[in-house]
Amino acid sequence: MDIRDELIEHVPRLRRYARALINNRELADDLVQDTLERALGRTALFRAGTDLRAWLFTIMHNLFVNQVRKSAARGTHVSVDDESVPETDYAVSATQTGALEVRDLDFALQRLPVEQREVVLLVGLEEMSYADVALALDIPIGTVMSRLSRGRERLRALMAGSVPRANLKVVR
């Protein structure tokens, strides 16, 4: 099978992962698009017989980490003269009508350090083996385990705090 045909199979999963990672449809799809473009431009570098999925997630990981770095650098500069962009221009699609618990998950995920978020999602959502995660992120398996452990523990704490058992009344 040609690598293109195989790539097609992976697109929905790349999108799912990116959506969980970034929590914004447009930005997540941008990341997928960049990943596909880079993969298509480098098919020569892909060794047949090795794991295409791990290779794709590696590409996405590298792009994402770069983006985070750039964003962090850009965000620290506070410009007081910029025109504010109207919220409607970037509001998340109204089709995402989730319950508040869903937002809690999104919020908690976004508050997880990037490296923990990646591992928690690759394992929990993408159902990658620990060895594949180590391969995709290019880190030792021990690091995978410690990030997984800390990430899950932190998510658990974040979710516990934001899903009160008391009868909180919230109107949507």
Add this chain to the structure above:
Amino acid sequence: MSDPYNPVTEDEIHAYVDGTLEQARRADVERELERNPELAARASDFFALNNLLRERFDRVLSEPVPARLRVERAESAESAGSAGAARRRGREAANWPKFAGLAAALVLGVGIGWGTHGGADMLGGAAGHGDRHADLHTANADSTMNFVHEAALAHVVYMPEVERPGAMGASDEQDFVQWLANRLGTNVHAPMLEKSGFELSGGRLLPGADGDVAQFMYHNAQGERVTLCISHRKASSDTTAFKLYQDGPVNVFYWIDGDFGYALSGGIDRKELLQLAHDVYAQLTPR
């Protein structure tokens, strides 16, 4: 019956949750879980977390793939030329800036790891550009910037929640205020912003790096939204004047008043937001 020389490890708990633990070891883990309710609760939460993730994001799998992400099959790609796939459609350079701010808003605090050392980085960036903010450099400045940053992030994440304007009923509001008071250990009520055209549409409690944070959401007739975050701080600090923090398209006016931190976030006009901040201040700050 469990082997004292081969205790169940943390890694094995995760492997058990993820279904990758070898069969021979599963029984050992299960015995351990029966014996240790705290561990069992953790494992069960980890299970639930995996399920939550799937529930939340699996629907992306069945979404139609947008045109810009379509990779053409090998045969057709050859006839269409090598650039036939995943071409840059739908994303012109001009589109980027409007998302860039949001990306920064979402990625920033998280990216630099919040709660521990993130505040220092934020402080260097946000306060370092103007001497007027020099008074921020106090022992509590880090936690203040954390709070403000969390307020901005919460505004962005929860914003879509208030898509459909709806009012909080009087009795709901009463319950919520009571519940909040218990949680924050003090009396907090949502200020009325009707005269500025903003109506209370909901509220919730968020776990903050420095204790619980009450968040109130408001919207006006145009569908514009602002959120007010109030934090009951563990460490009291000096009262400050209004300060502005900007995170991408989100403006945050914040001020500290002894035990309390206030942050009003919104993507609306800055002058209008400041006016609202004054209004909130007048209602909430005891004189």
